Amino acid sequence: MQNASAFVFDAYGTLFDVHAAVRRHAGAIGPDGPLLSEIWRAKQLEYSWVRTLMGAYADFWQLTEQALDFAFAKVPSADPALRPQLLEAYRHLDCYPEVPGVLKALKSGGAKLAILSNGTPQMLESAVKSAALDHIIDDVFSVDAVGRFKTDPAVYEIVTNAWRLYPKAISFQSSNRWDVAGAAKAGFQTVWINRSGQPEEYGDLAPNLILPSLEGLVSAG
Structure with missing residues (x-):
């Protein structure tokens, strides 16, 4: 260009x-999978901005884990036992x-x-x-x-x-x-x-x- x-x-x-990880396990997550994925992504980014502003860096993998935990808390229909599978899927989007x-x-x-x-x-x-x-x-x-x-x-x-x-x-x-x-x-x-x-x-x-x-x-x- x-x-x-x-x-x-x-x-x-x-x-x-970024939504491929949740789609890969859509059957196990259920109909609220898209909502879980949207919250996961939104919080992941929010955490990155807030930590940069505070000068309190934590690497993106830590933020990805924390954001997923928040998403599970917000979407109780999704089983938190799927956490390891979703994180592994995120490594291979x-x-x-x-x-x-x-x-x-x-x-x-x-x-x-x-x-x-x-x-x-x-x-x-x-x-x-x-x-x-x-x-x-x-x-x-x-x-x-x-x-x-x-x-x-x-x-x-x-x-x-x-x-x-x-x-x-x-x-x-x-x-x-x-x-x-x-x-x-x-x-x-x-x-x-x-x-x-x-x-x-x-x-x-x-x-x-x-x-x-x-x-x-x-x-x-």
Whole structure:
């Protein structure tokens, strides 16, 4: 996109489907599975923002566990005995169908590819390997390196410092609008992958491009 030769992707919600873990055990969870999954994701993110603001970092796996415990407490119809299975499924989330093809196309065009994520290195290694993306992605950057979560500016600097590139040389893709805003503030070119048709927000930090999936990214380049 816009002459970018380096592409950085958010992981959860952008490359990997955060609701895949609950869907994998939908039969055992019952009809409140979607509600459980939504609460799990919402609290996971809330905890990351609150801990960054407080300066009380705990890694993303700990927050994922704590958020699931909260979700079980809010959804009493879901059996907490499923906790180990759901956490294991979260380590091996499905990637979205278009992801391998898009990344391979960008790679074959000479682009450098990376993930920048709130996830721990161990979480990301499991997800990347499970999706067979480990031979496509050049670098995987975790916020563990700075002990803060997105959208703290130090997170986006992980990439520019490691690659020694100006932010404008990098195209950053995320399904999370707040993450796109953080990357735009950091100076990246930004693409909002608006998978669920959410309304626009953060108008002063607009994305360069909005796509319904990653499929349009290759043609946009």
